[in-house]
Amino acid sequence: METVWVCRLQFYIFFFLLASSSISVGGSNILFFHGVSTASHRTAIWPLAEKLADAGHNVTYIFPVTKRLGSHPRIEEFAPSKMVPLIGDFVSDFDINIRLNDQEMEWMRQAYSQSVVFCEAFYDSPEIQEWLARPDLHYDLVMLDALGECGYGLVHKFKAKHILFVPLLAPFLHDGFGLMPETSSIPELSLHYKPTELTFFNRVSNTLMILFWRYSYLDFIRNVEPVIKDKLNLTEFPPIAEFEKNTSLVLINNHWVEDYPISLPPMFVSFSGLGCKKEPVANPLPEKVSKFLEDADGFIYISFGSAVVASAMPISLRDEFFAALKSLPKLRFLWRWTGRVPDNTPENVLLLPWFPQHDILAHPKIKGFVTQAGRPSTQEALCYAVPLIAIPMFADQDYNADRMEYIGGAIRLDIKNISSALLQESIHELAYNPKHKERMVELSNMFKDRPIDPLDNAFYWTEYVLRYDTSLLKPLGINQTWYQRRLLDVYLFLFVVAGTVAGTVMFFTVMIFKYAFALVFSKQQKTKAE
Ligand SMILES: *[C@@H]1O[C@H](CO)[C@@H](O)[C@H](O)[C@H]1NC(C)=O
Ligand SMILES: *[C@@H]1O[C@H](CO)[C@@H](O)[C@H](O)[C@H]1NC(C)=O
Ligand SMILES: *[C@@H]1O[C@H](CO)[C@@H](O)[C@H](O)[C@H]1NC(C)=O
Numbered sequence: 001m002e003t004v005w006v007c008r009l010q011f012y013i014f015f016f017l018l019a020s021s022s023i024s025v026g027g028s029n030i031l032f033f034h035g036v037s038t039a040s041h042r043t044a045i046w047p048l049a050e051k052l053a054d055a056g057h058n059v060t061y062i063f064p065v066t067k068r069l070g071s072h073p074r075i076e077e078f079a080p081s082k083m084v085p086l087i088g089d090f091v092s093d094f095d096i097n098i099r100l101n102d103q104e105m106e107w108m109r110q111a112y113s114q115s116v117v118f119c120e121a122f123y124d125s126p127e128i129q130e131w132l133a134r135p136d137l138h139y140d141l142v143m144l145d146a147l148g149e150c151g152y153g154l155v156h157k158f159k160a161k162h163i164l165f166v167p168l169l170a171p172f173l174h175d176g177f178g179l180m181p182e183t184s185s186i187p188e189l190s191l192h193y194k195p196t197e198l199t200f201f202n203r204v205s206n207t208l209m210i211l212f213w214r215y216s217y218l219d220f221i222r223n224v225e226p227v228i229k230d231k232l233n234l235t236e237f238p239p240i241a242e243f244e245k246n247t248s249l250v251l252i253n254n255h256w257v258e259d260y261p262i263s264l265p266p267m268f269v270s271f272s273g274l275g276c277k278k279e280p281v282a283n284p285l286p287e288k289v290s291k292f293l294e295d296a297d298g299f300i301y302i303s304f305g306s307a308v309v310a311s312a313m314p315i316s317l318r319d320e321f322f323a324a325l326k327s328l329p330k331l332r333f334l335w336r337w338t339g340r341v342p343d344n345t346p347e348n349v350l351l352l353p354w355f356p357q358h359d360i361l362a363h364p365k366i367k368g369f370v371t372q373a374g375r376p377s378t379q380e381a382l383c384y385a386v387p388l389i390a391i392p393m394f395a396d397q398d399y400n401a402d403r404m405e406y407i408g409g410a411i412r413l414d415i416k417n418i419s420s421a422l423l424q425e426s427i428h429e430l431a432y433n434p435k436h437k438e439r440m441v442e443l444s445n446m447f448k449d450r451p452i453d454p455l456d457n458a459f460y461w462t463e464y465v466l467r468y469d470t471s472l473l474k475p476l477g478i479n480q481t482w483y484q485r486r487l488l489d490v491y492l493f494l495f496v497v498a499g500t501v502a503g504t505v506m507f508f509t510v511m512i513f514k515y516a517f518a519l520v521f522s523k524q525q526k527t528k529a530e
């Protein structure tokens, strides 16, 4: 009798432990922080913040852009007022002319130097100072966006764990997390090589470029450290590279359909496809839009994303676009266009500052999407199986466009090379050759076929960090130097050993030959003499 009870008790305890190890640990305080970002950065991670709030966590969300979609009654949001206009000037209004004049690399490098200025503005913003002065303010977990290094001050202040969420494996991240960059086969982001173009010398620059990025990143974070120390009145602030090593988890917005098949250690968890439903539902379109599409065979959606101002393009380029669209009268075009609507806009083109992108992409009449190939737009196109014309502008867009072209999901064009004829031909091909749609349906199915919903997965891993210490998930190489990680010391050693051995062998061979020659020669001399 007694043993039965003991058994039962054991069973209950076991069951309780099992249950408590996997149920939600609701009731933690979680802080999201974005540094340099466009509106799309929030779109990418916001569903996770909502899910955490729904599960009973207190969520605070800091985002330096005021243009935003949706809110949540249980999420407290801040837009640091001194930081918002600076970010707006820098990133939210990317000028196509920067691309046309080949200045986008310099523009990207400025993100580093500008981040220091943004960080000062963040801590100087009155609402942030008020918030920081609240008594008993405390957080268990800080979620940091890429280029949100300023937020390490908050990690330090709250003695919190932190998770990094990144749009992709940026070239400066590898060495911070002990990863060996796969530069032999995977193109580096800023050089714009296609995977088929990695010749010997391109692999050399591919490899050096990653070292260069890391070097300039380390230089940049050293400039952020004194700002944080000063603004938080700290006497001591550890190097940011040390915080980087202490990162509990990296949530990465990539999937092997839209990105190359990169090898990542267990501390990297993909959250690509948050918000993409397996069987997407489309809401009806606004009346103005649905009227416009009423008697059309099909339509093409054009959007260069939230950051690019299409209306700022040179008039000659705009007229190339308009001429191409006008020459395809059976199709309608919806173009996300901020600014003045030009008088010569063709009749089959509707320019509006905003479209409900999900519902547009889910519409049965859509034939294609002309995009800058930002990560969220590429993912949404995959989600709804809409074939692409990719015209990249900056950041990771060339990389994404190259990947999509490589797997047959996009026709890639160069904005500098656009003519109405090329554009017309490409749009005609996309809309009327069924192979593009068929391939995109295939890719879409592969993208959406998951063992677990990406949002549930990201939520699970976020709570996993709250439950455990995650050091077991980290690559052992995290504590190695850049040359140990690349085995350069080993190859150098082997090279020296092989050289020494070869040299020694050669030396003795020569000696033996010399000796043998001398011997034979002297013998011959002897015989001749006799
Ligand atoms: C979460 O917020 C609620 C309401 O503001 C507060 O009562 C509660 O103490 C907070 N939880 C924690 C863990 O701080
Ligand atoms: C730092 O010190 C200054 C001056 O004493 C004060 O105004 C400010 O609020 C402090 N900042 C923080 C974050 O404690
Ligand atoms: C990193 O983690 C180690 C071990 O937990 C700790 O001693 C150290 O203070 C941490 N460093 C930073 C900068 O958080």
Ligand SMILES: *[C@@H]1O[C@H](CO)[C@@H](O)[C@H](O)[C@H]1NC(C)=O
Residues within 6 Å of the ligand: 413, 414, 417, 422
């Ligand atoms: C520019 O367009 C022409 C055809 O119109 C094409 O042959 C060429 O490869 C393009 N160049 C670039 C850089 O895309």
